[in-house]
Amino acid sequence: MILPDAAWRDQPDLVRLTEALGSGDGLVRYVGGAVRDTLLGLPVSDLDLATSLSPEEVSRRVRSIGLKAVPTGIAHGTVTAVLPHGPVEVTTLRRDVTTDGRRATVAFTDDWREDAARRDFTINALSADPVTGEIHDYFGGVADVALGLVRFIGDPLARIAEDHLRILRFFRFHARFGRGGVDRAGLMACAARANDLMALSRERIAQELLKLLDVTDPTSTVALMVEHGIFAPVLPEVDGDSVARLARLVAREGASGGDAVRRLAALLPADPTIAEQVAARLKLSNNQRKRLMLAAEPGEPEPARLLAHAIGVTAARDRLLLRSDDPTAGLAQLYGWTPPRLPIGGGDLVKLGLTAGPIVAATLHAIERRWVDEGFPEKARVMAIADEEVAQVRRR
Structure with missing residues (x-):
């Protein structure tokens, strides 16, 4: 199969980079999300390349064409080439030597299939030749992209044991790309190993959770996670009532679009103490913590502009969407409006x-x-x- 034409593939600096890295000799390929999203007709935001060249050789070749090479993850073989239109990560082919559920020790290889096998899901293990566009698919990822199926490569339990964060990634990718039913083997493995999430840093959990909540409508996926006890080890506050509140919020957001922090607030009971505890547990930023707590304050929403003057436009918008049965008029009052300052002192x-x-x-x-x-x-x-x-x- 050939990768469809896409504007990102024709960027002169990207072509120059792949040529410098040996695209004519088969030494470099597009990998991961860029291939997957192009097959789906989605915009490509992050570009990743894989190569059989060593990190040191990658750095040398990147600098030889006048680009900056940043050793962002040199121990794991990653060099970031800084192009005018944005960074491109170039990673040397690798295999896992040891894993402990949180991090891996890797060794470099020249085997493309071995490198693909260490990735999490089949739809993320695709690679494509920059010159011919030929897609290399070792695990049925092209078919899974077409089906909208998120499926682990190999034994799901073994893949989760390598990196516990793959539990949350399974649900995030299902929420974004899944169509129809969920992969049963993957679901059962995630449910069986949900307690493994307790070994992860709370920052990693928060990052994945907010990405999941940022998809167009995460409600059905969150319901699936609640049903199978995924939240229980790290966010026991999320339950069946949380799903109902999230569904109402998503319906109210409509065309205005969703917001991950606001949706997290919907998952929690309307209690500022609980909101503060969750924010601390997930190590959210001060701004995110404040939004959660303001969203959880009791009482009926005040008139929109009075509320915005008291707590800020963003927090007022959160409160209206979470509490008001019909927030349309209030949101319209806040559109493009900045709370004024008292004109005397x-x-x-x-x-x-x-x-x-x-x-x-x-x-x-x-x-x-x-x-x-x-x-x-x-x-x-x-x-x-x-x-x-x-x-x-x-x-x-």
Whole structure:
């Protein structure tokens, strides 16, 4: 089978790179996602090459054509060639020597099939010749791409033992590429080895989970994971109710598109304490932690712009989509809107007769509350409010 034509294949710098790496002698191939996504007619964002050349020779050849070579994973044979349109990873063919479920020790090889055999799924083990476009398929990956089937290469239990993260990757790839039923052998292996996830760093778990939640509609896949106990070892808070909340959120998001952090919030009970615990467990960023906690705050959503002024536009959008039965009007009010700043400051109140100090801050806060309640009027109205508030203070 021949790889379909695609714009990415014609980039002059990529052609120059593959020629330097020996494409005319069969020393380099496109591998992995670029081949898979091109077969599916999807845009290709990440380009990876595999080669029988040593990492040192790859670096030398990349530099010989005026490109920067970065040894990003030299112990595992990876050199990143920095092209004008973006980085391209070039990895020397390898085989696993030892694995412990989290990392592997590798040895370099010149056997293309041996290199493909160490990859996780058949759809990720495809490679293609840069010159002829011929696809090399050692494990039935082309057929699985056509079927929308995510299938482990070889024994699923053995592949999971090599790298426990493959449990979550199985479901992420199924959510993105799966059509129809899930591969039963893979599903049963993931369910049997779910406790292996406890050995992984929480950062790796969070990264995979957020990628999974970022697909167009992850609901059915999340339901499958709940049904088979995949979340229990690391996220026991996710249950059947979580699936229902996620389904409602995805329906409300509609054409506006999904957001992985917001969808994670939907999976959790509306409890800020639980949200904070999960954020800490997954070692999320401060911004992600704050979003989870704000999304979990109790109470009915306030008017959209008042809410956005209080907690920010992103958090307000999260709250509306998670809580409101019909968030359409509120979301429309936030589109392209930036919460304004109060158009006066403490100096204006001093000019009106207040003495600098705590009373100025308290009066400014009272003015801001009224300004917000009135829908953020212009400065003339704010000054009128300030006159009234200052007069009250002076009377007191």
